[in-house]
Amino acid sequence: MFRTALRNVLAHKARLLMTVLAVLLGVAFVAGTLVFTSTISDAYQKSSEKGFTSVDVAIQPDDSDDDKDAPGDAPKLPQSLLDQAKKLPGAESATGTVTGFAAIPDKDGKLVGDGFASSGGNYFPSKDGKDPRYPMKEGKAPSNVREVALDSKTADRADYKVGDRIDVSVDGPVLKQKVVGIFTTDDGNVAAGGSLALFDTKTAQKLYAEPGQYTGIELTAKAGTSQDALKSQVEKILPKRTEADTGKKLADDQAEEIKNGMSGMRTGMLAFAGIALFVGIFIIANTFTMLVAQRTKELALMRAVGASRRQVTRSVLIEATVVGTIAAATGLLAGIGIGAGLRSLLNSTGATVPDGPLVVTPTAIGASLFVGIVVTVLAAWLPGRRAAKIPPVAAMGSVHAPQTTRGLVVRNTIGALFAGVGIALVLAATSMDDGKVPMGIGAVLLLIGVFVLTPLLSRPMIAAAAPVLNFFGMPGKLARQNAVRNPRRTAATASALMIGLTLITGLTVIAGGVQNAIDKMARDSIKADYIVSMASMTSLSPDVGKKLENLDAVKESSPLRMSPSRIDGKKTDLAGVNGKVIGNLTELKFTEGSFAGLGGDRVVVDEDLAEDRGWKVGSSFTTTFEDGKKSRLVVSGVYEGNLIISGVMMDNAALTPHLDEITDFQVMLKTKDGVSGDVKDSLEKALGDNPAIKVQDMDDVSNEIAKLISLMLNMLYGLLAMAVIVAVLGVVNTLAMSVFERSQEIGMLRAIGLDRKGIKRMVRLESLVISLFGGVLGIGLGVFFGWAAGELIAPSLSTYELVLPWGRMGIFLVLAAVVGVLAALWPARRAAKLDMLSAIKAE
Structure with missing residues (x-):
């Protein structure tokens, strides 16, 4: 049976190619996500560690230490504390730091850096007149109120050189400064695309604190003094509402902060990878169902010559394992490329990231292989089990045994129950104070219910398109009949597209409502020009x-x-x-x-x-x-x-x-x-x-809100595009295998007078009908979920109201049609090229 399974894989490699591609894409997205986030996280972590290499202990104001008598921020650190720190027996040196915001425009008047990461600080010379934190690459350190030094990355991006005059803004008014130095730094913000401007200490104190005050104090330990030992000495001189941490703890805390920040991105990207895989499962299951259906005679003959049910099931699962392994391994390699490409893409958009090697963790390798193989095997299990139930006598009958009435009734009953419970949960959640969890569960149940019911829904919905299809003559009528001939296959194909469009439409409806609500709230609340x-x-x-x-x-x-x-x-x-x-x-x-x-x-x-x-x-x-x-x-x-x-x-x-x-x-x-x-x-x-x-003005505020929401939506669209691409492959896969399955029928159609153009049109229209069926279902469900989520938002956003994005929904429907047309190109060409006589003789 093992040899038989391997021969089947090799014999059907053309038919399995699309399945391999579907699994490959899902695995590649998962692997790319893990590689990208691990690479960025590792680069930031190493950059943050470099930033604390010269810090053994740091003293900072402690805002968490609440003062009941003065609820404001903790006071800055005085010069007297710095003087005391310098005299500690374990301290080699103590540096007073002053930091804040500093905006630096380029020569075109546009800000350099990423807003919040655009920072300013002080150059604090040690005994040798140099600040070890900021080695000067060119020029000298700032020494008066009119001088500034820039980090080398900012200088390169803005094309500034020593001697240039620049405008710097700390809290609004422009400061006319002269660039006197360009320095290098391991500062994580600069590595991430921000900017850093350095002033002399007195100027920085005037801008960010008060004369004689610091926002932090950094100490280096003498040889033989550990960080913990120096921290113990520092704690004895700490005034109220201040805290001391070792350099190692600060680096660890920042690394953990980076890790937590990246985990949100990783979770989000993995969620979309999961959606792509979820869509892929339908395609994989559909593919194996069709393969098994096409090999009904072969499997029945195997049963007739002595193969047991378990051996037949095992044969199908072995095929799935081989396919899954190949796809998972290839997807892992593609994912590594995606991870590297995402990093390059970030750099090309100006959102630079710290330098570092590409990180491929054992977790990424294990998860990719596990996901690819297990998903494929699980998706093939039900068709394999169904194949095992084929009685040997079926070898003497038709290879296309219709589904029993009892099977359809059971399927439709289960689907109706899931959909009904899902709708009830979603509706109930809209009236709850915190209905997010019930709504999520209800949405999943409703999606499953609709998927199970799609064979039932496909007949009336596709029949509704009959007047349009009849306009195309016999190819249109044949396309409609082909689409409803195997409702399970049509449903599985349309469902893949339906899930992607459900999410895209739902997010668009919610985003439009939120944007409109905030805009209305701002315009209703503010009369200022x-x-x-x-x-x-x-x-x-x-x-x-x-x-x-x-x-x-x-x-x-x-x-x-x-x-x-x-x-x-x-x-x-x-x-x-x-x-x-x-x-x-x-x-x-x-x-x-x-x-x-x-x-x-x-x-x-x-x-x-x-x-x-x-x-x-x-x-x-x-x-x-x-x-x-x-x-x-x-x-x-x-x-x-x-x-x-x-x-x-x-x-x-x-x-x-x-x-x-x-x-x-x-x-x-x-x-x-x-x-x-x-x-x-x-x-x-x-x-x-x-x-x-x-x-x-209010239009600018509105446009800014719209721009922010559009940016978020475009990112979500980009991630969901993977699910749609997988769905497109599903349509291509279904049509290609359908063409193979109907070779004899196509040959007969050609023999009785349907020309190649008519064959192409028939396949294209069938693809278009299936895609539009999935598109209509997806958009309808998306609007429902968008409305339901809006009902949860409305209590906390009084101006919220449902806004249906008719224009975008129209675009989504057109895109579904485009998907259908593009997906049919290769199968239609293949069908038209079938040799008439060979096709008629095919079994």
Whole structure:
């Protein structure tokens, strides 16, 4: 039986090629995902380890150490602590570090680096006048307020050289700096595509802290002193709300953080790989079902000459194992190539990653082989079991035994039960507070139910296309009959495409609803003409707000300032606004009171917070500000909050004196001439045409939201494309094997007058009908799942409503048709080329 199985594999290698390709693609996606994430994670980990090679112990402010008297951020580290650290017996040296955000535009005015990774720091010379963290490649270290040094990667990308004048933005206003040095660094952010600008220590302290303060202190140990021993010495001098960690722990923590960050990406990519494999299972099972059906006579003769049921099943499973092994091994090699290609693709888009070797872990090899072989064997088990039940007498009968009525009834009953329970669970989940898990289970059950029912659904849905198909004459009628002749095969082929389009449509419906909801929320809540903020979403200098307020074009403005506080013992952020004009810049619905009373100790709060704390107009509560001072505040209004505006709002005049550092989150403006291109240009010009600052009207905000959601959707589309590609292979596979199966029939059609063009048209129309059947099912299910998920989102997003993307759904249906046409090219050509007489004689 083993030799027989191997001969069958070799004999049917053309028919099995598509199955090998289906498994190969799924395995390649899994292997590529594991190789890519392992390579990137390893490169970042080694880069982070390099970044801590010169650090034995680091002292940092401890924001997790809560101070009940002052709920703000932990204070910066003073010069006195640095001086004490230098005198520790185990310390060879101590370096004071100051870090923050620094935006560097290139010569075209576009930001270099990746926003949050665009950082600034201080050059801290040791006794020899050099900072060992940043070896100078060219030029010298910065020594005054007008000088800056750039990392070599940023200098190369922006084409800056020593002596160039550049604009640097830390919190808004542009700093005119001269590049005096270019340095190399092992900083992980720079390796990941960010930028690093270095100032002299006094300038960095002025920009990011206060004179004589540091954001961190790094120590190196003397020879013979371990990191733990030095840490023990450091802990004796630590002031309140500071912490010390060894360099090894910092490197390990950063490596773990990178690993956790990459695990999310890996999980997401593996989920899509799983979808591709899930689709592949249908194709593999379909292929083996057809192969077994075509070999009914052969298998029955084997039973007649003495082969047992177990031997027949084993024969089919051996074939599957051979195919799976070949496909898994080839898929692993392809996956390694995909992993390397994804890394190169990232680098080509500017999202550079640290240098490092391609990492192929034993897990990637084992998982790829396991997935490829096991999936193929499991998919072949049911057809093999069915083949084993063929009675020997079938060798004397037709090779195309129809499915029994009892089998169809059982199948349809099971499918109806799964679909019914799935629909019930999904509908029930829409009314639950947290219905994600029931909805997920219901969605899976419904998908399985629809898949089981597709043979039943295929007949009426394909019959509905009869008027269109009849337009193509006899080839159209034959195509319809061929599509419904074997409903199981048609269903399995259409289901592969259905799953991919279900996910794509569902995600599109959800994304469209969320985008519309956020856009509507922003437009309904904000009446300001423009919102000004940092492109990196970091703090904005109060000088920006003052400059805008004094412009002739500006009618009203309000900076938004955020400050941590403790209200009745609970941590709560306070939002500072211009109480006199905030009512003209926002449009919030008040359930009690209004903005009219905002000022001094009077505040307005959102409805949810008021309900949670039991507040109403006239209620008062004790607040501890971030500077530790306490005050009694009174509620003068309760408004309906949302994701954009919520919390406790008070007048900036009352909040600002309690801030440790005065910074704005954003500035809202109303201009005399409203929204126009000229007004926006004038505002940007007044701010120095600074690319680090965004001046946005509501259309810009809406476009930014749309761009972000489109970017996410395109990434999801790209990943789901693998499932669709596998589905295309399924259609090709089904048609190719169907052509082989119907060789005699095609020969007879040619003999009675159907020309080659008619044969091609028949196969193409059959493919088109099957693809559109899968497309209609997928889009319909996707809309249902999108609606259901929207019902879960709606309670937390009040402006959410179902938005059907008719244009995109039309494109999806057209793509399904294109899939059908393209998938039929080779099978149709093959069918048309069949020799008439040879085909008639074929069994």
